[in-house]
Amino acid sequence: MNSQKELLQEMLVQNKLTNSFALDGVTDENKNFRLTAEAASIGFIYRHIGETMNLFGYFLGVPPEIQNTTIGQQDTGQNFEIETSKSYIDLGYQMLEEVIANSKDEDWFSQIDTPFFGTVSRMRLFSHILFHNSHHAGQISLTLSRGKAF
Secondary structure, X not given: OOOHHHHHHHHHXXXXXXXXXXXXXXXXXXXXEEOOOOOOOHHHHHHHHHHHHHHHHHHHOOOOOOOOOXXXXXXXXXXXXXXXXXXXXXXXXXXXXXXXXXXXXXXXXXXXXXXXXXXXXXXXHHHHHHHHHHHHHHXXXXXXXXXXXX
């Protein structure tokens, strides 16, 4: 490895792979599964992952092309199309790949003002995006194995 960019790319590749075990299991047949009647559905969480990745792109200098329908919202049974949500996730990963490819090593230490964490480095925000993806992929995985339609 020669640079931070290569390390970041490796982290992104692993995040995609690890999360794919859960995310690739999302279908129209199970998108309404929940752990409890109050918990968010698989389809809601799946859409949330894609939206969040893209919306966080704003702080990395990439204006999002999609609208927020899940951040700060409750799952009230919205019927999200799985293919659209998948395209948002794919777009989010592509955006992160491009951010890495078009950056310099020193860019990752520049500071970004966010309403969520205050002022943080680009590296910390990138790290949070990957954690967020994994956190929700874990929720999907658990719901796939133990959830049901309510």
